[in-house]
Amino acid sequence: MGKYFGTDGFRGTANENLTADHAFKVGRFIGWYYGELRRRSGDDTPARIVIGKDTRLSSYMFEYSLVGGLTASGADAYLLHVTTTPSVAYISRVDGFDCAVMISASHNPYHDNGLKLINGNGEKMEDEVIELVEAYLDGNLNAFGQEWKELPFATGDKIGRSVDYVAGRNRYIGYLISLGMYSFRGVKVALDCANGASWNIAKAVFDALGAETHVINAAPNGTNINDNAGSTHIEVLQKYVVENGCDVGFAYDGDADRCLCVDEKGGLISGDHILYIYGRYMKERGKLVNNTVVATVMSNFGLFKAFDEIGIDYAKTAVGDKYVYEYMKEHGCCLGGEQSGHIIFSKYASTGDGILTSLKMMQVIMSRQKKLSELAAPFVVYPQVLENVRVKDKKAAQNDPNVQAIVAKVGEELGSTGRILVRESGTEPLVRVMVEAEDEATCRKYVSSVVDVIKANGHTV
Known part of the structure; x- marks a missing residue:
């Protein structure tokens, strides 16, 4: 981990150790850097950077600061507005952007925020680029074979522009809907959107697939993200599912790259349960590439015992979805994740995607015609x-x-x-x-x- 960026971006308390000036400078650097890469390859068109944000009060401030830095360096900034981290990764990859920025502190309280840098493949930014960003923030940048005391400003018609790109978010919603293999008609589904980025996306997807959708914590006000809501407070959804007779419930975190589930009895279905249920489903259909599921060292011992019993191999990485994805990419694995609900389905996404995870759980439920509690039962969680x-x-x-x-x-x-x-x-x-x-x-x-x-x-x- 670097001085500013950890395994999940540059995170801190808004305007204390992560300031609007930091965001401006990050925008200045990536706008210049990707523009310079283009110029050196003979392409004189401006760099294209796409930005998403969650519902925190400070996300607007950071968005505007990023846009100021990007356009000042001659890049064009495309705004997805309030959206999920996985949607930003998806659009970065499919729409040919140079890179992307997601403004979010994930499951942290509202007063924190973060800048997640994503490359043009929809993956977490390469370490070598992060190191250059940090060098620029500290005033000792050396890039392209020379030292840069300051970066040049774009002038005249080379100044960048900002573009409303809400169409990209809508296309991501369409993509999720297209992955629905079954109608959810007749299924009563509860969604806890954590007053975060999924609030205007998740219900649209489940409604389109025919579910009777019940939504809680989908009224963000800038300060209530993750506040007694979402995957970090799963007890709220557990109570709601039982009291309202729902068939299943899904809880997301602030930027919706995590999902935890609740079965029809109100039982918690963790990320480990999800890996077991979907790993078994894939093995039974002959779709589990390398017969391997990737977990972390913090996954429950019961998960590995359960995999042993059904003949599924597993790998254990360091804690962090970054390390899970790196192992999956290197070894060609198709399923991996963390106990916390970061689940990666590499055929469909390059990062954890909470809404996608809930769709995949629905796929197993509908295909096997079983309750979620039945699907999870063979996996015994060890104390x-x-x-x-x-x-x-x-x-x-x-x-x-x-x-x-x-x-x-x-x-x-x-x-x-x-x-x-x-x-x-x-x-x-x-x-x-x-x-x-x-x-x-x-x-x-x-x-x-x-x-x-x-x-x-x-x-x-």
Whole structure:
């Protein structure tokens, strides 16, 4: 991770550590950089950058700042307005844009925001370009073989323009509808839009496919995104599904790249459940490429046990949908994701897409003519205990021979009945100790044994 950009963009509190000036400069750089790439290849037309945003109060400010920077550098800015992250990735890819920017802080509260850079293939921006953006923000840019103290401004008829491109968002809606293989007529579906980017998209898709659609948290006011709503507060949708007799429910996060589900009994269907249900569905139809599903190290132990029982192979990546997608792309896998609901169907999208995920779950329900609870039943979630230990030095704590010895001992004692995972936080001075086993008491016993050694060896603050 860089100084400004993490695994999911440049994120921070609006106008504190992520300011309108940052957005202007990001626009200045990418407008100039992609224009320069064109010029050096003999193309004198302006760079084309597409922008989407979620419903946060500050998203408009960042959008206007980006547009100012882009057009000042001679690029044309195409505005999708309020839309989802996956829709921006889709339009960037199919409409031949040089790159895209999504303004969102995903599942964070409204006062945070972020700038997600997406390349022309609809994928997260390459690290080498992110490094150049950061160098420009810090005033030490070296690109195309020379140093740039400042970037040139476009003048005269070379100044860029902004273009209303809501048609692109509508085309994405049409694309989602086209993926519906079954009519949803007679199915009572509940959608929790988190007062976020899916509020004006998800219902249109489900209505078009014939569902009896019930929507909650679809009245954004700039400050209520993810506020007791959406996939981070799944209990709201669970209650609604039960009280209103819905057949199924889907909850999205603020930018709708995640989806969690609720079955007809109000039970939570996590990202791990989704990987199991759709992975099994694909295997049964002979469509599971490489017979492999890609998960992360944080997926529940029960998922891997369930895959073992039905003969599906799996890969485990570091936490982050970025790493899941990279593995999928390198190894040609078609299904992967995270427990949090970032699910990637590589045949249809280059990023996690919450609405697409809900359509794929509906496809299995309609095809198999089973309730979601029945489809999820063979996957038994193992109890999990996670303790965050605040330490002086994360690497020193993890590399301590005594800590490594107790971790190895726990792993040996658990054997095939569970697992232990010790990893450092990417953003805080924490070591996370997690154990999954057949009962909670066993989990707690083994977590405590590791934490006690970390403390006894003087690593805690």
